[in-house]
Amino acid sequence: xxxxxxxxxxxxxxxxxxxxxxxxxxxxxxxxxxxxxxxxxxxxxxxxxxxxxxxxxxxxxxxxxxxxxxxxxxxxxxxxxxxxxxxxxxxxxxxxxxxxxxxxxxxxxxxxxxxxxxxxxxxxxxxxxxxxxxxxxxxxxxxxxxxxxxxxxxxxxxxxxxxxxxxxxxxxxxxxxxxxxxxxxxxxxxxxxxxxxxxxxxxxxxxxxxxxxxxxxxxxxxxxxxxxxxxxxxxxxxxxxxxxxxxxxxxxxxxxxxxxxxxxxxxxxxxxxxxxxxxxxxxxxxxxxxxxxxxxxxxxxxxxxxxxxxxxxxxxxxxxxxxxxxxxxxxxxxxxxx
Amino acid sequence: xxxxxxxxxxxxxxxxxxxxxxxxxxxxxxxxxxxxxxxxxxxxxxxxxxxxxxxxxxxxxxxxxxxxxxxxxxxxxxxxxxxxxxxxxxxxxxxxxxxxxxxxxxxxxxxxxxxxxxxxxxxxxxxxxxxxxxxxxxxxxx
Numbered sequence: 001x002x003x004x005x006x007x008x009x010x011x012x013x014x015x016x017x018x019x020x021x022x023x024x025x026x027x028x029x030x031x032x033x034x035x036x037x038x039x040x041x042x043x044x045x046x047x048x049x050x051x052x053x054x055x056x057x058x059x060x061x062x063x064x065x066x067x068x069x070x071x072x073x074x075x076x077x078x079x080x081x082x083x084x085x086x087x088x089x090x091x092x093x094x095x096x097x098x099x100x101x102x103x104x105x106x107x108x109x110x111x112x113x114x115x116x117x118x119x120x121x122x123x124x125x126x127x128x129x130x131x132x133x134x135x136x137x138x139x140x141x142x143x144x145x146x147x148x149x150x151x152x153x154x155x156x157x158x159x160x161x162x163x164x165x166x167x168x169x170x171x172x173x174x175x176x177x178x179x180x181x182x183x184x185x186x187x188x189x190x191x192x193x194x195x196x197x198x199x200x201x202x203x204x205x206x207x208x209x210x211x212x213x214x215x216x217x218x219x220x221x222x223x224x225x226x227x228x229x230x231x232x233x234x235x236x237x238x239x240x241x242x243x244x245x246x247x248x249x250x251x252x253x254x255x256x257x258x259x260x261x262x263x264x265x266x267x268x269x270x271x272x273x274x275x276x277x278x279x280x281x282x283x284x285x286x287x288x289x290x291x292x293x294x295x296x297x298x299x300x301x302x303x304x305x306x307x308x309x310x311x312x313x314x315x316x317x318x319x320x321x322x323x324x325x326x327x328x329x330x331x332x333x334x335x336x337x338x
Numbered sequence: 339x340x341x342x343x344x345x346x347x348x349x350x351x352x353x354x355x356x357x358x359x360x361x362x363x364x365x366x367x368x369x370x371x372x373x374x375x376x377x378x379x380x381x382x383x384x385x386x387x388x389x390x391x392x393x394x395x396x397x398x399x400x401x402x403x404x405x406x407x408x409x410x411x412x413x414x415x416x417x418x419x420x421x422x423x424x425x426x427x428x429x430x431x432x433x434x435x436x437x438x439x440x441x442x443x444x445x446x447x448x449x450x451x452x453x454x455x456x457x458x459x460x461x462x463x464x465x466x467x468x469x470x471x472x473x474x475x476x477x478x479x480x
Contacts, residue, residue: 003340010349014356060364068377069389080357087353091346111345118416119346140379141390152398155405162412169419229380234364238357309455312401316453320408320444324437327415331430334423 074137079238082130146226150217157207163323181261212300
């Protein structure tokens, strides 16, 4: 029975997540159009709502071109690594409290792993392989440069990311994401307790997802399309989807760590039944995540790209000392308060 | 009894299956009309020159080495952060010592210029002797 519940939960969460990710693509296209004073895709279905389906149908029918000089097996494997890893990270993110459905107490989190944060950091490191292998296996100069750049960039910012998270771990005293969310009950959100850590983590998250101020791996003017230059058809779609899945998952992680997760302030003072409170909390979580995804998109369409040396200087000479300083300040404050 | 990592594994399998199913479906449906020039590596429409797997900049390697050292540091900090509230002052001073040792390494790397991505151009040896002075032919623009 427990196994069945788990599998149903996994399938439902995976389906909902893929649906949201597909519509995040549409959201980005409509929002960027609004920012650039265009209309954007609005022909397929009402207000373009069927556009993701049309895109997938088009990409399925596209010929798949694998260059003769490329390493065929790794070329096929890399997008699978990229997308599967991006999706799996969501498995440890709690998206709600316990909810009672048909007499079963269902925990709204797929796996309550006791080393949650380490698991997330480990999977983000695995994500590097997807990009680097694609760059190497394509045997194309642009792709190789994009892959090497992305790996150097991601490992540089992973340090500040790990150090920024440590502040949150110290406050909650646990690596479990569930406990971290419960420690932020009411208005004790970590964004208020850890402002420096929040800014560091968000910056590192932008670099880890290769989003615009840091999208050097696919800088169009110099590298054509970066690491996925030689990809077409469904494999290109896998890369495209994994970029948006990464964005969605990092927003979910930022929400969990800094914006109170599924906690909705004052929800208990309205007198709803437990079931409805559970539903409201899930929607509260989704609202926070979608708002943060919109923030990712707005940043992309308003800020120009860094140069590579600026990117490296920011990562190594500024973010790293600042995050270590944040760690020491957090430690001192906890010591003084206890 | 399914452990939490078992659930993560099922999640990973279903995610991987979804991606593989998409790729296989596309493989069945899509047209396959290849010819040699379509399968050549993209180089802005030119005939590709040489191989792409070439030597690349040593700076990437140095960054990877520095990353390795600091990543191990972060791993050591995680258990410390979890039990920090229980240990108090002792843990704080202990970690200050640990961080200051690492800081020496960080300062060394910085002074050595390995964090500098934009390195100054190498100074080529030049000959100052007047007799050996070689005049480069001046080309006037047409």
